[in-house]
Amino acid sequence: MIEILKKMFEANPEKSTIIIIDKCSDCECETIIEITPTSGGFGLQGGILFKCSPDRYLARCPDCYKANQKIDDNQESVEKIIKILLVEDEITSREILKLFLLPIGEVDIAINANEAIAAVKKALENKQPYELIFLDIMLPEIDGITALKTIRGLETKKGLNEDIRSKIIMTSANSEKEIVLESARANCTGYLIKPIDKTRLYNEIRKHGFKIPDLN
Numbered sequence: 001m002i003e004i005l006k007k008m009f010e011a012n013p014e015k016s017t018i019i020i021i022d023k024c025s026d027c028e029c030e031t032i033i034e035i036t037p038t039s040g041g042f043g044l045q046g047g048i049l050f051k052c053s054p055d056r057y058l059a060r061c062p063d064c065y066k067a068n069q070k071i072d073d074n075q076e077s078v079e080k081i082i083k084i085l086l087v088e089d090e091i092t093s094r095e096i097l098k099l100f101l102l103p104i105g106e107v108d109i110a111i112n113a114n115e116a117i118a119a120v121k122k123a124l125e126n127k128q129p130y131e132l133i134f135l136d137i138m139l140p141e142i143d144g145i146t147a148l149k150t151i152r153g154l155e156t157k158k159g160l161n162e163d164i165r166s167k168i169i170m171t172s173a174n175s176e177k178e179i180v181l182e183s184a185r186a187n188c189t190g191y192l193i194k195p196i197d198k199t200r201l202y203n204e205i206r207k208h209g210f211k212i213p214d215l216n
Contacts, residue, residue, distance in 0.1 A: 004057050005035060005042045017093075020049070022059035025128075031061040035216075050081065081212060083123070084108065085130045087116040087147070088171070089139055093194065097134060097171075100198050104212045105132065105207070113142035113150075120151050121168075124158050130166045132205065136174040137179065144170060145179075148186045168209045171196065 008018055020033045024047065032045040048065040049057045069091060069146070082105030088094040089111045101107045108130075110116035116135065124130050133151070134180060137144035155165045167189040172179065175193050181190055190204055 004051060008035065009037060020059065022047075023127075024061040024064055025058040026060060026064040029061055033059060069078055071152070081105070082212075083128065083131045085110060085116065085119055085123075085133045087111075087113070087135045087139070087144070087168075089104045089134065089136065093136075093171075093196075099197065100196075100201050101134075104202075104210075111200055113139050113144065113147035117150050117154070118145055120154055124154060124160075129155070129160065129164070130211070132208075133166045133168045134192075135168055135170055137174065137183070142170070145182055145186050149184065152187050167210075168203060169208075 012018060016036070018035045021037065022031055022033070023029070023138065024031045028131065032043040033049060034048075036043045036045075047059050047061045049059055051057055084101055084105040084107045086094065086097055086107055087103065087110045088097060094111070098107055098109065099109065104176050108119055108120055116133075120130065120133075128207060134144065135144045135148060135151075139147065147168070151166070160176045168187075169190040169192055170188045171192050171194060171195040172182045189208055192204055202214075
């Protein structure tokens with residue numbers, strides 16, 4: 001979080017105080033946060049900010065902040081702050097991946113591409129896009145690569161740049177070079193071959209900038 005606050009002031013060197021008006025991530029009320037650099041770091045008045053990825057933050061109003069207790073950036077505690085969509089039609093794979101992901105994020109489930117696209121649309125409309133999407137390639141009716149292209153198109157329409165669009169990890173038992181290349185050409189972020197164990201899953205997540213403790 002300290003790094004994010006530093007970047008805010010580096011981008012606005014003339015500012016002695018930065019005022020952020022945002023929606024509380026919990027109750028969605030308007031939250032005003034004043035950030036002032038101090039000799040010991042940064043002072044915040046009004047609401048609170050907390051980190052949701054290496055370069056992004058969420059706001060929380062004072063009431064919700066108190067209800068959820070203080071988040072200390074110096075602690076290595078696990079916070080459920082990564083917004084994740086898991087798209088998987090096969091129940092066993094879905095339940096295993098969900099079990100692995102629940103300790104590190106808030107996990108929504110889609111069992112086909114249509115559900116996934118609808119979930120992404122809703123998240124974008126609410127200005128709370130998914131940070132991580134795990135997208136199976138072999139899905140009924142619409143395949144995962146087609147769904148990937150559709151999701152990237154939705155992000156482009158919303159004006160999301162490379163830094164803030166979803167990290168989309170394709171999952172498949174198919175390791176054929178052409179399938180992997182087709183996924184890459186459709187702008188996936190990564191590719192995991194099934195079966196997926198916890199170590200490989202967490203290493204892949206860390207590779208894309210998410211800081212999670214060693215939970216293996």
